[in-house]
Amino acid sequence: MCILTACTPDARVDYQALVDIPQPDSFPERAPWSVNVHPMVGTVALGQKLFSDRSLSSDGTVSCGNCHRQEVAFSDAPEKRSTGVNGRTGGRNTPPVQNLAWMPSFMWDGGINHLEVMPIAPFVNEVEHNISLKEVVRSVRRSDYRRDFKRAFGDTSITAPRIIVALAHFMMTKVSSQSPIDSFYRRERLLSNAERTGRVLFNEQCGSCHSGALLSDFTYKSHPGSRVGSDVGRFLVSQVPSDSFQFKTPSLRNWKYTAPYGHAGQWATLEEVLQDWHTQGEYLTADEKASLLQFLSLFNDSEFITL
Ligand code: HEC
Ligand code: HEC
Secondary structure: OOOOOOOOOOOOOOOOOEOOOOOOOOOOOOOHHHOOOOOEHHHHHHHHHHHOOOOOOOOOOOOHHHHOEHHHOOEOOOOOOOEOHHHOEOOOOOOOOOOHHHOOOEOOOOOEOOOOOOOHHHHHOOOOOOOOHHHHHHHHHHOOOHHHHHHHHOOOOOOHHHHHHHHHHHHHOOOOOOOHHHHHHOOOOOOOHHHHHHHHHHHHHOOOOOOOOOOOOOOEEOOOOOOOOOOOEOHHHHOOHHHOOEEEOOOOOOHHHHOOEOOOOOEOOHHHHHHHHHOOOOOOOHHHHHHHHHHHHOOOOOOOOOO
16 A cells, blocks of 8 residues: 555655546546645655554544455445444445545535545544544644654644645545456457446446446435435535435445445345335346446456555
């Protein structure tokens, strides 16, 4: 997970150098908030260290990386709901951290619309880190971080905005674009007959929301089966009655690693999602289902979870 050589201290490393966020031709344009955000070698390395620092929580057991683990695409599979401080569990399933630069808003209800403020939410959330920003800063000041801040920002001043920015920069570098479908988009691979059939079915039945190379237009919609408990989703943010029980359309990239699915982890498998889909009359034969799954399997990026 080292960015360039940032993990081995080396006087020759240029910590102010910009880290390239690749822009695959098949991807849409980056989200407007991201255009003026420029991760650097030093800020990304600092963000990586903060991401796995458990001292930044009220009971010293919870880091971002507890719930966002690389081997499952930075989600918390197979947990339905993740465990935070003092064994508390929240109401929602932990989404993967991937391709954030293309995402116009964050969380299942889109309640946050800029990555450079996003990490405040899990810190102060009483189920997750349950710690004030003041305490975060105090804890970072107590630990061995002075050199990391100097490299990242040019001086050793440790502040909340710098901590938040470094976390955002680290997360922005998590780009998943090396799956088999990306080889297809780059014209390095053809689709099998079943994959082609699956692609047509997917575009017909799913593509209006799960659109483009990221498999999402990031709008707020709902599936049969999206009504779980009292979580009204987008309504919490917009207060528009028709937004009740609408959730951000998730990218389906790396689904192989991130089950269970849905904002509440309400579907254990992709087959269960499709079963619920039947209830609104969109019937798929067993063969069609198999083709759809074969097509969707092309979006799993084994490099992303290991490199
Ligand atoms: C206890 C588990 C837990 C911890 C710890 C945690 N997260 Fe999360 N994370 C979640 C859950 C659950 C959501 C979805 C929340 C929602 O929709 O309301 C989420 C959402 C996110 C998202 C939005 C992804 C998207 O697709 O919208 C990002 C980015 C993120 N977390 C980063 C972080 C960072 C940075 C930290 C550490 C400061 C952190 N998380 C700590 C569980 C956790
Ligand atoms: C009307 C827009 C729309 C259509 C059409 C649609 N989806 Fe979704 N999809 C969503 C939304 C919104 C969610 C989140 C629902 C929730 O959390 O309750 C979702 C969630 C999912 C998930 C869970 C992903 C995860 O990471 O949690 C899967 C899998 C999925 N959809 C597959 C499909 C398939 C396959 C089709 C076609 C048969 C399809 N969807 C059609 C909007 C749509």
